[in-house]
Amino acid sequence: MARTSKSPSRKVPTSTNKGKKSGEELLDSASNSITTSNSITAGEIRVLKIFRQYLMTPGRMLCLSNVGIDSMQAVLRKMIEAGLIVPDDFKGAYSLTRSGYEAMNRIG
Numbered sequence: 001m002a003r004t005s006k007s008p009s010r011k012v013p014t015s016t017n018k019g020k021k022s023g024e025e026l027l028d029s030a031s032n033s034i035t036t037s038n039s040i041t042a043g044e045i046r047v048l049k050i051f052r053q054y055l056m057t058p059g060r061m062l063c064l065s066n067v068g069i070d071s072m073q074a075v076l077r078k079m080i081e082a083g084l085i086v087p088d089d090f091k092g093a094y095s096l097t098r099s100g101y102e103a104m105n106r107i108g
Contacts, residue, residue, distance in 0.1 A: 040103060040107065041075070041078075043072070043074075043075035043078075044075055044078070044079055044084070044103075045107050046072075046075075047072060047075055047076065047079060047085075048084075048100070048103060048104040048107055049107070050062070050064070051096055051100070051104050052104050052105075052107075056095075056096055056104075057096070057101060058095070058096050058097060058098045058101045059095055059096075061088045061090065061093045061094070061095050062093065062094055062095070062096075063090060063092055063093045064092045064093070064094065065092075066092060069092050076094065079100070082099075083097055083099050083100070084096070084097060084099055084100035085097060085100050
């Protein structure tokens with residue numbers, strides 16, 4: 001099952017993230033990107049429905065189940081590249097970007 005975090009802004013110590021962007025920086029940069037395609041695949045819809053099931057908003061971390069995450073790796077990677085979600089530091093955790101949140105609300 002998925003777990004959520006109510007803490008929308010987490011500060012990550014910079015000493016452990018040498019050369020990496022913080023979660024907030026990733027969220028902001030991903031939110032500013034516009035997806036090049038308006039078509040959303042069935043796999044992406046399935047993932048967005050999981051976020052909607054838990055009433056997720058941009059920046060809130062959702063921990064996906066280890067059971068289902070292996071089968072979703074390709075879809076999750078594509079969604080990261082499209083700027084719909086960002087990975088969190090916690091294994092199996094992702095957050096919606098503003099673009100991802102808008103896409104989630106557009107699906108039926």
